[in-house]
Amino acid sequence: MKLQGKIAFVTGGSRGIGAATVRRLAAEGATVAFTYQSSGETADALASEINAAGGRALALRADAADVAAVQSAIDSVAKQFGGVDILVNNAGVLRLGDVSELSMEDFDLTVNVNVRAVFAAIKAAVAHMKEGGRVINIGSTNADRMPFAGGAVYAMSKSALKGLVQGLSRDLAPRGITVNNVQPGPVNTDMNPESSEFASSQHGLMAIKRHGTPEEIAGMVAYLASPEAAYVTGASLNIDGGFAA
Numbered sequence: 001m002k003l004q005g006k007i008a009f010v011t012g013g014s015r016g017i018g019a020a021t022v023r024r025l026a027a028e029g030a031t032v033a034f035t036y037q038s039s040g041e042t043a044d045a046l047a048s049e050i051n052a053a054g055g056r057a058l059a060l061r062a063d064a065a066d067v068a069a070v071q072s073a074i075d076s077v078a079k080q081f082g083g084v085d086i087l088v089n090n091a092g093v094l095r096l097g098d099v100s101e102l103s104m105e106d107f108d109l110t111v112n113v114n115v116r117a118v119f120a121a122i123k124a125a126v127a128h129m130k131e132g133g134r135v136i137n138i139g140s141t142n143a144d145r146m147p148f149a150g151g152a153v154y155a156m157s158k159s160a161l162k163g164l165v166q167g168l169s170r171d172l173a174p175r176g177i178t179v180n181n182v183q184p185g186p187v188n189t190d191m192n193p194e195s196s197e198f199a200s201s202q203h204g205l206m207a208i209k210r211h212g213t214p215e216e217i218a219g220m221v222a223y224l225a226s227p228e229a230a231y232v233t234g235a236s237l238n239i240d241g242g243f244a245a
Helices: 016-027 040-052 067-081 104-126 152-175 197-203 214-225
Strands: 007-011 031-036 056-061 086-089 134-138 178-184 236-239
Touching: 007 016, 007 067, 007 104, 016 031, 016 040, 016 056, 016 086, 016 214, 031 040, 031 067, 040 056, 056 067, 067 104, 086 104, 086 214, 104 134, 104 152, 134 152, 134 214, 152 178, 152 236, 178 214, 214 236
Parallel strands: 007 031, 007 086, 031 056, 086 134, 134 178, 178 236
Antiparallel strands: none
């Protein structure tokens, strides 16, 4: 129970890596508020599961692309629970296609959700953080390696997070707040199922030839959220089966 008494806020927490992260942080003792966009029944079921097991979880509807909605949700959680100790920016979008195929709407959505919304959530959360606060972004190994066509804009958005955490680590270190990225490789989720035709080509690029599990990613998030990671900041940590090796 390394996170006993901590208040965590997770964006996009109803499914996949987000849901695994919500479960893991709650299992470590944190009170976890998480957002969802459209999967209300799934989100409510997750919160009920955690509360029934003796944890504390709260599901909040907020579109990650709606800066005002996310900021309002964070402020509400801070008011209800007395602050925010851990922010996990998990919500993200994936739009693939070459430069002739992707629309400017695809580009804008990718930047708005994967970069702008991350900065906005951080800005809102750190206003409520005390010393020992943790900011953790779910990036992508594609920030370091994009070995197939069509992923330029997605890779760009995840690369932007590397510069963001490096700079913010300097800004927030005097307050005792760490800022890091977790960069998964292929993970078995709705967005990138291990059973898809695309999976085998991804495995051919990897040292460990399988998809990761959401729980494996959540384990690294839990480490960065813990007191043990107090000396880790400004880092982008790959957990990708050797995809970028």
